Structure formats: structure tokens, C-alpha cells
Amino acid sequence: MSVIYALDLIGTFVFAISGTLSAANKKLDLFGAFFTGFITAIGGGTLRDLILGNFPVAWISDLNYLLVITLGVIATFLFKNMIMQLKRTLFLFDTIGIGVFTIIGIEKAISLSIHPVLAIIMGLFSAVMGGVIRDTLCNDIPLIFRKEIYAVACIVGGLLFLILKYLHVDPTVNLFVTVICIIVFRLFCIRYKLSLPVLKY
Amino acid sequence: MSVIYALDLIGTFVFAISGTLSAANKKLDLFGAFFTGFITAIGGGTLRDLILGNFPVAWISDLNYLLVITLGVIATFLFKNMIMQLKRTLFLFDTIGIGVFTIIGIEKAISLSIHPVLAIIMGLFSAVMGGVIRDTLCNDIPLIFRKEIYAVACIVGGLLFLILKYLHVDPTVNLFVTVICIIVFRLFCIRYKLSLPVLKY
Amino acid sequence: MSVIYALDLIGTFVFAISGTLSAANKKLDLFGAFFTGFITAIGGGTLRDLILGNFPVAWISDLNYLLVITLGVIATFLFKNMIMQLKRTLFLFDTIGIGVFTIIGIEKAISLSIHPVLAIIMGLFSAVMGGVIRDTLCNDIPLIFRKEIYAVACIVGGLLFLILKYLHVDPTVNLFVTVICIIVFRLFCIRYKLSLPVLKY
Numbered sequence: 001m002s003v004i005y006a007l008d009l010i011g012t013f014v015f016a017i018s019g020t021l022s023a024a025n026k027k028l029d030l031f032g033a034f035f036t037g038f039i040t041a042i043g044g045g046t047l048r049d050l051i052l053g054n055f056p057v058a059w060i061s062d063l064n065y066l067l068v069i070t071l072g073v074i075a076t077f078l079f080k081n082m083i084m085q086l087k088r089t090l091f092l093f094d095t096i097g098i099g100v101f102t103i104i105g106i107e108k109a110i111s112l113s114i115h116p117v118l119a120i121i122m123g124l125f126s127a128v129m130g131g132v133i134r135d136t137l138c139n140d141i142p143l144i145f146r147k148e149i150y151a152v153a154c155i156v157g158g159l160l161f162l163i164l165k166y167l168h169v170d171p172t173v174n175l176f177v178t179v180i181c182i183i184v185f186r187l188f189c190i191r192y193k194l195s196l197p198v199l200k201y
Numbered sequence: 202m203s204v205i206y207a208l209d210l211i212g213t214f215v216f217a218i219s220g221t222l223s224a225a226n227k228k229l230d231l232f233g234a235f236f237t238g239f240i241t242a243i244g245g246g247t248l249r250d251l252i253l254g255n256f257p258v259a260w261i262s263d264l265n266y267l268l269v270i271t272l273g274v275i276a277t278f279l280f281k282n283m284i285m286q287l288k289r290t291l292f293l294f295d296t297i298g299i300g301v302f303t304i305i306g307i308e309k310a311i312s313l314s315i316h317p318v319l320a321i322i323m324g325l326f327s328a329v330m331g332g333v334i335r336d337t338l339c340n341d342i343p344l345i346f347r348k349e350i351y352a353v354a355c356i357v358g359g360l361l362f363l364i365l366k367y368l369h370v371d372p373t374v375n376l377f378v379t380v381i382c383i384i385v386f387r388l389f390c391i392r393y394k395l396s397l398p399v400l401k402y
Numbered sequence: 403m404s405v406i407y408a409l410d411l412i413g414t415f416v417f418a419i420s421g422t423l424s425a426a427n428k429k430l431d432l433f434g435a436f437f438t439g440f441i442t443a444i445g446g447g448t449l450r451d452l453i454l455g456n457f458p459v460a461w462i463s464d465l466n467y468l469l470v471i472t473l474g475v476i477a478t479f480l481f482k483n484m485i486m487q488l489k490r491t492l493f494l495f496d497t498i499g500i501g502v503f504t505i506i507g508i509e510k511a512i513s514l515s516i517h518p519v520l521a522i523i524m525g526l527f528s529a530v531m532g533g534v535i536r537d538t539l540c541n542d543i544p545l546i547f548r549k550e551i552y553a554v555a556c557i558v559g560g561l562l563f564l565i566l567k568y569l570h571v572d573p574t575v576n577l578f579v580t581v582i583c584i585i586v587f588r589l590f591c592i593r594y595k596l597s598l599p600v601l602k603y
Contacts, residue, residue: 023346029397031353032346046252051448053457055254056315063316077398114458115465132539137333139342141541145425145434152433196431224547230598232554233547247453256455257516264517278599338534340543 003172007179008104009068011097015041016072017083018094019134024080026138036134037073041065043130048105048122052112095153095186099179101127102154103161120158127154149189149196157182204373208380209305210269212298216242217273218284219295220335225281227339237335238274242266244331249306249323253313296354296387300380302328303355304362311366321359328355350390350397358383405574409581410506411470413499417443418474419485420496421536426482428540438536439475443467445532450507450524454514497588501581503529504556505563512567522560529556551591551598559584
């Protein structure tokens with residue numbers, strides 16, 4: 001099992017947990033929670049594959065994604081108090097998930113000869129659209145539009161990944177450097193309360 | 202005209218009515234009502250076909266779907282009081298629609314060699330995503346996430362359908378047995394107020 | 403550069419501005435504004451291309467769309483007061499955008515041998531779905547479902563376009579006649595406060 005595949009499954013697992021926690025917040029039932037966890041985990045990658053015309057979409061041809069999501073939802077139901085206390089750990093895995101999803105999206109786009117700038121947008125879509133759909137279904141304005149330099153971290157990481165790729169850095173090294181850069185960037189912005197300007201009327 | 206095609210059109214018709222009634226509830230205009238009815242009726246099947254890479258999507262290659270939806274929307278506008286009084290009949294057709302959409306989704310997925318577990322998810326998507334999109338557009342948290350064992354009925358029915366299919370039961374018999382099972386299951390749950398557990402913080 | 407391509411880019415630019423203004427209204431940050439502007443501008447065409455199975459979607463194979471959207475978002479941030487005062491001009495360009503998007507959608511559908519009635523629906527989707535997604539993301543009921551004969555203008559314009567096309571009118575003449583018809587129709591309805599009936603319980 002390759003490193004990126006393992007990280008992809010970890011990211012999927014963590015995204016399923018985050019979706020299930022959102023559902024709990026809205027008092028959804030077990031099905032609503034499973035569905036929200038599922039959409040959060042596969043939404044970004046599915047939309048990316050649809051836009052790229054890359055069929056069948058990832059989770060249709062590999063049952064492991066569904067398995068990992070199911071485990072994430074069940075774990076959240078069984079151990080919700082413990083999970084709530086693991087906020088720091090969850091945050092770390094969430095950031096890893098974002099980083100890995102960004103890079104998987106870029107890699108898929110590049111392999112289909114998409115322009116690098118659009119490849120970064122595809123990476124961003126992979127990383128954030130699951131959460132955007134989750135928030136829209138739960139009747140919230142997507143979190144990512146309002147708080148934190150979450151998306152900028154993906155874009156910066158994606159740029160770095162592309163630059164190192166064109167410099168022929170070893171793919172696994174590049175993956176680790178980029179994901180660590182995304183984590184550090186995100187922590188740094190949170191620590192110093194950096195945020196993007198807001199457009200006001 | 203095959204039985205399943207006829208039931209598909211009936212399901213589409215009933216879903217168009219349910220979408221139009223939602224729109225009326227939100228005081229949308231005639232176009233909003235038509236659009237909501239249309240999306241409710243074709244949303245689930247369209248999303249299924251997109252995910253499966255099954256082009257062109259069903260309603261693009263067969264004008265009857267659009268015709269049936271238009272009739273459903275107009276009927277709701279003209280006879281809304283009568284339709285409101287037909288709640289039991291509507292509920293019955295709605296459940297038939299769900300059952301048929303579930304099975305059509307499973308059949309399409311199986312014919313594309315999708316894993317049976319994912320085929321059931323495709324059946325579920327066909328049956329419920331139209332309503333999910335309807336509720337999201339109308340700014341509600343999807344009904345299916347909060348109330349009633351609606352989705353579980355699809356999953357149970359889908360499982361039964363697959364088992365009977367692998368036992369080489371006649372397709373039409375299988376269709377009727379499965380849809381009746383879904384109806385009975387749903388009515389049973391409503392009668393005895395069975396619902397799924399809710400995850401609370 | 404053909405006339406329709408130039409108008410397509412203008413429409414994309416104006417839609418990006420309208421999305422960014424919606425975002426400002428909801429106090430979204432720079433990323434949220436960019437994302438909303440982007441989705442508003444490409445949402446309709448992307449959904450159309452997905453449904454038609456027309457890959458890759460338009461903005462993936464032509465970087466100019468992204469460029470024009472970026473300019474629209476930045477212009478809105480820099481000159482928001484001036485833009486707010488240009489409401490009449492914006493309204494005019496918005497209507498041009500709608501008209502052009504309708505006709506591009508119809509042309510694409512016809513070129514794929516879609517039935518003319520469904521081609522008009524594809525034209526409508528191209529013109530309005532960006533705004534529908536924008537409003538849904540911003541947690542509003544889509545504007546187009548409640549106010550103004552915006553969608554009817556697309557349908558009327560689309561019908562006229564198809565009739566003139568079958569009468570072998572020169573494409574550029576047809577484009578201008580249709581877009582002007584859509585603008586006049588829309589202005590006429592707003593001037594005389596014409597609106598569609600609302601379905602009430």
C-alpha cells in the first residue's frame with residue numbers, strides 16, 4: 001500500500017468524523033449522520049472527478065473508501081465524548097487530510113494534462129468541496145468562506161508541490177514536505193490570528 | 202411499455218408533485234415551483250448517472266420524463282386542494298416511487314459491474330437525492346436526515362432485491378415483491394413510530 | 403475572437419461580480435468572495451456540460467475564464483462603491499450575460515443532437531444555475547424562484563433563437579436579435595411589474 005493511498009484513507013476517515021459531528025450538532029438521526037459523513041468524505045473528490053470527466057469516480061471502484069467512512073461514522077457514534085476531547089489530534093489529522101486531498105487532486109489533474117493553475121484549483125476542490133457540501137446540506141454558510149486561512153493553506157501547499165515536482169524532487173519527499181508546509185502554515189495563521197480581509201458594503 | 206418504465210414515470214410524476222408542494226410552502230412563483238418539481242423528480246437519477254459516468258443522463262434522451270413532470274406541476278397548481286386531501290394516495294405513490302427509483306438505480310449500477318454494496322448506495326441516491334436537493338434549495342435541512350426510516354426502507358428493499366436477483370427470481374416478480382416490502386416496511390415504521398437514534402452532544 | 407466568445411467572457415465577468423457582491427452581503431472573506439464569484443460564473447455552464455457528458459467542461463480547457471473571473475472579483479474588491487453606483491450598467495451586462503449563456507447552452511445541446519425542448523432547458527440551466535448555486539451556498543432561497551420573470555426571458559429568448567436558427571437566419575444576427583429580445587422582455591416585465599403567479603396553500 002503506497003503512502004499516499006494510506007494517507008488518503010486516513011483523510012477520508014477524519015472527514016467522515018467531521019461530517020458526523022456536524023450532523024450531531026444539527027440533531028440528525030443515524031442515517032443523516034452517515035449520509036453527512038459520507039458526503040463530507042467523498043464530496044470533494046467526486047466533484048473533482050466529475051469536472052475532470054474521470055470515470056468511474058474514486059470511491060465507486062474501491063470499496064475501502066466506503067469501509068473507512070463507515071468506521072468513522074460508527075466510531076463517532078460510539079466514542080463521541082472521547083473524540084470531542086481529541087480535538088487537537090482531530091485537527092492535526094484534518095489538516096493532513098486537507099493536504100493529502102489537495103495533492104491527490106493536483107496529481108489527477110496533471111495526469112490528465114490540465115494547466116497547472118487549474119490543477120491547483122482541482123486540488124483545492126478536492127480538499128474543500130466536501131466540507132462546503134456538508135455545510136450547505138446542514139443549512140450553514142460554508143465555514144471555509146468565513147473563517148481561517150484554510151483555503152490559502154491548500155493553495156500555498158499546492159504551489160509548493162508543483163514547484164518541487166518540476167524540480168524533480170522525489171514524490172514521497174515532496175508529499176511530506178508539502179503536507180508539513182500546509183500544517184505549519186495553518187497553525188501559524190491560527191496562532192497569530194491571521195485572516196483574509198472581508199469585503200463590506 | 203415495460204412495467205418498470207411505467208412505474209418510473211409514475212414515480213417521476215409523484216416526485217414532481219412533492220417538489221411543487223414544497224415550493225408552494227415557500228411561496229415560490231410558477232417558475233420556482235416548476236424548477237423545484239423538476240429537480241426533485243430528476244435530481245436523484247441525474248446524480249446517479251453522473252457518478253456512474255452513464256451519459257447521456259436518463260431524462261435527456263427521453264422526452265417523456267419532462268412531459269410527466271410538466272403534467273405533475275400543472276396538476277398541482279390546478280388541483281392543489283384536491284391533492285392536499287389525497288395525502289394517503291400521494292404517500293402511497295411516493296413510496297412506490299422510492300421503491301422503483303431504488304431498484305432502477307441498483308439495476309443500472311449492476312449493469313455497469315459496480316460492486317453490489319455500492320449498487321445499493323446508487324439505488325439509495327436515485328431514490329433520495331432529488332428530495333435532498335429540493336430541501337437544500339428550499340433552505341431546509343433535508344427531511345430525510347431527521348424523520349422517519351425512509352432511507353432504511355430503501356436499503357432493506359435494495360438488499361432484498363439483490364438477494365432475489367441472485368436467486369434468479371423473475372425480474373417483474375422481484376420488482377413487485379421488493380416495492381411491496383418497501384411500502385410495508387415504511388408503513389410499519391410510521392405506525393409504530395420507529396425511528397433511528399439521534400446523535401447528541 | 404468570435405462575437406459569441408467575447409460576449410461569453412463578458413457574461414462570465416459580470417456573473418463573477420454579482421457573485422462577489424452576494425458574498426460581500428454575507429460578510430464572507432476574500433476567499434469566500436472569490437469562490438462565490440467563481441461558482442456563480444462557471445456553475446451554470448459546468449452543470450450543463452456535466453449533464454450533457456461534454457468533457458472537459460469549458461473553463462478547464464480555456465484559462466481565459468479563470469482570468470476574467472479573477473479580474474471581476476478583484477475589480478469588485480477595489481471599486482465596490484463605483485460598482486454599486488453602476489447598477490444600471492451592471493444590470494444591462496447581467497442581462498446580456500444571461501442571454502449569451504442561454505444561447506451558448508442551446509448551441510452546445512443542439513450540436514450534441516439533443517431534442518430542441520431539452521436544448522432550451524440546457525440553455526436555461528447555463529444561464530440560471532450559477533445564480534441558483536450562489537444563493538444556495540449563501541443560504542438564501544434562490545432569487546430566481548421568487549422574483550422577476552428572469553427565467554421566462556431566457557425561455558422566450560431561447561425559443562426565438564431556435565425558430566430563427568431553423569429559418570437559417572445568420573448566426574450573428576440571430577444572436578443579437580435574441581439577446582436584445584431577452585433584454586427588452588426583461589426590462590418590460592420590470593417596468594410594468596409583471597410577475598408569475600405564486601402557488602399558495
